[in-house]
Amino acid sequence: MGVADLLWNYWAAGGSSIDDRLEAARGGGIVYADKHLVVTRTEAPIGLYFAGEIDVTNSHAVAESLCNAAMDDADIHLDLSGLSFCDISGIRSLVDAAEARQTGRLMLHGLPDLLQTVMNVIGWSDLPNLQICNCRGAR
């Protein structure tokens, strides 16, 4: 990705700092990382790859990552196949992110079985902007 793309994405995103964008490019597309969770960009399809564990201490990373990755209003593909744990606050962040979108859906790929069960059980598996794709991971 060149600087021109970064700048374009920066304006398209309407805000995240250019330093964040450059940092993401240097880190091999890493848009968020902490001790338990790493989020990276994916190019085909356009989206994010989550690896590690999401709980109440880092579930804010979902919204942050979407923002930092300069996503536009098309469908965004989230590859969750690298998640070894995701709690209710993590799912809530996905739901909130999906509902905050004007157009375009969040497409969830590679959902671990238990996570899918949990989403069913807590009544969050049937939302218009949140599509669960029964496929292996998107990459």
Next chain:
Amino acid sequence: MSTFPAPSAEKFRHEALLYAGWAEFVAGTVPFIRDGVRAGEPVLVVESVDKIEMLRLALSDDADAVLFADMAEVGANPARIIPAWHDFVSRHGGTGRRLRGIGEPIWKGRSPDELIECQRHESLLNVAFGHGQPWWLLCPYDTEKLDEAVIEEARRSHEFVTEHSHVQTSNIFRGLEASGAPFDVPLPEPGTEIGRMAFGPNDLAAVRAMVARHAQAAGIEARAAELVTALNEVATNSIRHGGGNGTLRVWQEDSALVCEVRDRGRFDRPLVDRERPAPSSSAPRGLWLANQLCDLVQIRSLPDGTVVRLHMRRRPQQHLRVVPEIN
């Protein structure tokens, strides 16, 4: 002629049926179901597989209009029974439509922990439905198999009691308000504790790792992820609503691995773990989830805080046979 006059007041009627032996069970349930069916009322019977089979035979053609569900499945964790009744009432209850149900959550094979949670369930039914639309729930109790203390408690949790074909108002019914009072019956101390840790806001990953390790050691690898997921939510509640920290204890019983979280929080919504969460809301979901994933969840409000115990069976549940012997 029916021995079951329709309830006079337009409200939820929670009635215990005390039966001894097969004949009294049939005499107490079949006319009740038949009257409902013939009045066009939706009827749901949650019983053991054996009793369902027997009722189908006894009801003959009338059985076609009855919904049946296996109590061993629905009530494996007794906290899942109220949501099942809730679904029945909301799906079939239309405006002002009467309904009938039969549910036998207590049988001789229940463990002491399950029994006490079933008794709590019976009380909470009054809270869950006491202010809602009128429907009639009959709860059979086998007086030949169950201890006198269990029958006594049934008289406290049910406003009406039918015994030898006679229905009476129970004079020791605890009433609607007391039915939802904080549950502060102390939990028995565990045998040998095999794990313990104090946790704070940054220790959730360590809490999960500890529970996963013990689940593996207890031979329940297949359900470790479910237990970890449930326990994580309980510990998260401690961090967010229970004073910011808590204590995790783990022990093994013959039949189950038990994990306990204690914190200084207050638990003052008796039905919060059995109310199906509304979609797209910030409503609490953790305890609801724990009840769907674990075999038993025990919640107590004590003067110094809240205790939540999660039980995961180490062996699959044995097939339940709760049919009375034919005399």
